[in-house]
Amino acid sequence: MSEPRPAPDPRGTAPAPRRLKPAPLLFEPPEATADPEHFFDLESMEDPRELLGRSTELALAFRAAADRATEYQALAAAQLADPKRFDRLPLSALAERAEWTEDYARKMVEFGRTLMRDGGSRPDGGD
Incomplete structure (x- = not known):
């Protein structure tokens, strides 16, 4: 799926790359996540x-989940940006909340x- 990407900084300065902490993978047992080398038991294959x-x-499952x-x-x-909402967020606030650029x-x-x-x-087409 083609998805929006952040626009380059018009000032020509590249922002420092952000290292996001991955969300915990809830289906791995806690003792498995304690070992930084452990990843779905791949290291033992x-x-x-x-x-x-x-x-x-x-990899395919994570791509599908990310999409x-x-x-x-x-x-x-x-x-959140719907103009009909009394509490709608302006793009600047939405961008800040999601850590996106306004574009x-x-x-x-x-x-x-x-x-x-x-x-x-x-x-998924549901309600």
Whole structure:
């Protein structure tokens, strides 16, 4: 899926790269996440064919999850920026809250409005 990307800084200065802390993976046991080398038991696989297969499955699952989370972000952005809301957020506040640029926030609001128009109130077409 093609998704909005932050616009370059017009002043020509690149912002310092932000290192985001990943969300905890709720389906891994707590003792597994205590070991920084542990990642879905991939480190213990010795057969490279098995390792490639399992790591590919995980990569595809995470991409799908990221795409879906982005769609939910867009829906929320569109709802929060809706001019009919008495408590709507201006783009600047929305961008600050989500740690986006205003240009990216604008694109996410447009994307969210498209999703709402085309598929109901949720990215999967449900209610």
